[in-house]
Amino acid sequence: MNRAVLPRHHDSPTYPLGVAFQVVGGNRLSGTVRVPGAKNSILKLMAAALLAQGPTTLTEVPDILDVTIMAELLRRLGCEVVQDREAGTVVIDVPAAPGHQADYDLVRQMRASICVLGPLVARVGQADVALPGGDAIGSRGLDMHVNGLTRLGAEVSSEHGFLIAKAGQLHGASIWLDFPSVGATENLLMAAVLAKGTTVIDNAAREPEIIDICTMLVEMGATIDGIGSSTLEIEGVESLTPVTHRTVPDRIVAGTWAVAAVMTQGDITIDQGNSRHLEIALDKLVSSGAMVELLPEGFRVSMDRRPKAVDIVTLPYPGFATDLQPQFIALNAIGEGAAMVTENLFEARFRFVNELTRLGADVHTDGHHALVRGRPRLSGAPVEATDVRAGAGLVLAGLVAEGTTTVHEVHHIDRGYAGFVESLQGLGAQISRVD
Numbered sequence: 127m128n129r130a131v132l133p134r135h136h137d138s139p140t141y142p143l144g145v146a147f148q149v150v151g152g153n154r155l156s157g158t159v160r161v162p163g164a165k166n167s168i169l170k171l172m173a174a175a176l177l178a179q180g181p182t183t184l185t186e187v188p189d190i191l192d193v194t195i196m197a198e199l200l201r202r203l204g205c206e207v208v209q210d211r212e213a214g215t216v217v218i219d220v221p222a223a224p225g226h227q228a229d230y231d232l233v234r235q236m237r238a239s240i241c242v243l244g245p246l247v248a249r250v251g252q253a254d255v256a257l258p259g260g261d262a263i264g265s266r267g268l269d270m271h272v273n274g275l276t277r278l279g280a281e282v283s284s285e286h287g288f289l290i291a292k293a294g295q296l297h298g299a300s301i302w303l304d305f306p307s308v309g310a311t312e313n314l315l316m317a318a319v320l321a322k323g324t325t326v327i328d329n330a331a332r333e334p335e336i337i338d339i340c341t342m343l344v345e346m347g348a349t350i351d352g353i354g355s356s357t358l359e360i361e362g363v364e365s366l367t368p369v370t371h372r373t374v375p376d377r378i379v380a381g382t383w384a385v386a387a388v389m390t391q392g393d394i395t396i397d398q399g400n401s402r403h404l405e406i407a408l409d410k411l412v413s414s415g416a417m418v419e420l421l422p423e424g425f426r427v428s429m430d431r432r433p434k435a436v437d438i439v440t441l442p443y444p445g446f447a448t449d450l451q452p453q454f455i456a457l458n459a460i461g462e463g464a465a466m467v468t469e470n471l472f473e474a475r476f477r478f479v480n481e482l483t484r485l486g487a488d489v490h491t492d493g494h495h496a497l498v499r500g501r502p503r504l505s506g507a508p509v510e511a512t513d514v515r516a517g518a519g520l521v522l523a524g525l526v527a528e529g530t531t532t533v534h535e536v537h538h539i540d541r542g543y544a545g546f547v548e549s550l551q552g553l554g555a556q557i558s559r560v561d
């Protein structure tokens with residue numbers, strides 16, 4: 127058994143940073159790949175563990191860099207965290223009185239650290255979380271987190287680079303979000319479960335990862351109505367108990383493999399992929415000419431011709447996921463015809479287009495629109511991943527480009543995809559990790 131206690135200091139990395147992936151294009155991908163738990167769920171489930179004293183066990187934990195960072199953050203709050211990478215589990219033993227400070231050195235590595243804000247203010251009465259600052263995919267505000275916590279009775283201020291929230295006892299409130307923000311919904315939910323009285327969050331996000339965290343909170347003893355809808359009603363309880371919870375499968379990883387099947391004219395069975403979480407994306411792949419077969423434990427995507435380019439508009443769930451946008455731009459880059467891709471969530475997500483054009487893609491961006499004219503061939507070149515999904519999109523392009531593509535800054539990819547290279551090798555891709 128590979129039972130690894132995560133490193134105590136962030137200067138002992140468990141992943142090689144600064145390395146690159148070398149891809150030789152041209153192979154058709156086929157076979158089966160298993161989807162682990164979702165990055166964007168596990169980080170929040172780990173934060174939710176703070177709400178109850180004692181050992182919480184999470185299963186289907188992806189072996190990714192972000193989990194390592196979150197584990198370190200929880201350790202600094204006084205928790206004991208043990209990850210079993212082989213078994214895909216993390217046990218978080220939360221003390222009676224956790225600390226309340228999340229430092230800049232961790233927050234700057236992972237913006238999702240902000241999700242400890244809600245649980246800490248609810249459980250400890252104070253949270254000092256370093257402000258994450260800018261982000262490679264655009265300026266991402268925290269106003270809805272702050273306004274919501276204020277409505278729940280917290281005093282929130284910003285001092286010396288920290289967002290500081292303090293509260294004696296939070297109380298229920300009616301909160302209307304300007305936008306169905308995933309992070310704000312999660313923080314407010316995790317604060318409201320221990321607040322006194324009833325909280326209603328309107329225009330809440332409805333992503334499968336939100337349903338996952340709601341499910342875990344209910345298992346812990348919380349009372350939440352409207353799970354999966356845009357109105358969540360939470361009746362606060364005095365305390366919660368630790369549980370064992372299985373993480374929802376990663377729909378973005380599943381979608382990435384689906385796009386890989388289509389681009390390489392391959393045939394991939396995506397074990398544990400939940401097709402209901404990917405309805406629009408799979409429908410787009412069918413429009414591009416792919417065959418999608420639903421299976422009891424996943425789905426299968428196959429393709430026997432050059433795909434047609436497909437229009438995409440990103441929106442909060444159940445709309446098309448922004449986290450699949452770069453992968454679909456890569457698909458359109460080799461598609462037949464032209465397509466318009468509209469990005470409505472993160473303005474800087476088109477930054478990776480400059481890299482894609484180094485491979486010969488024809489993409490013209492204007493504000494939040496990108497016009498992609500498909501080309502019959504791309505040609506390999508060195509490129510740089512600007513964020514996790516951009517990195518995945520560039521590797522997908524490399525899989526079909528002539529010659530060798532070297533994708534640099536792949537620590538971004540390691541943040542969100544467990545065993546990315548090994549999974550692709552297993553499907554028949556010619557890809558390796560190089561210094």
Ligand code: EPU
Binds near residue numbers: 267306
């Ligand atoms: N926003 C505000 N104010 C707020 C909160 C959000 O203006 O108080 C804006 C942001 O600036 C952004 C938009 O609202 O333009 C969406 O932000 P949201 O809060 O919904 O996103 P998030 O919680 O920061 C999560 C995922 C992202 C994913 C988005 C949208 C995690 C750790 N991150 O981010 O995942 O793209 O939801 O689905 O859960 C990724 O995995 O590559 C990734 C970026």
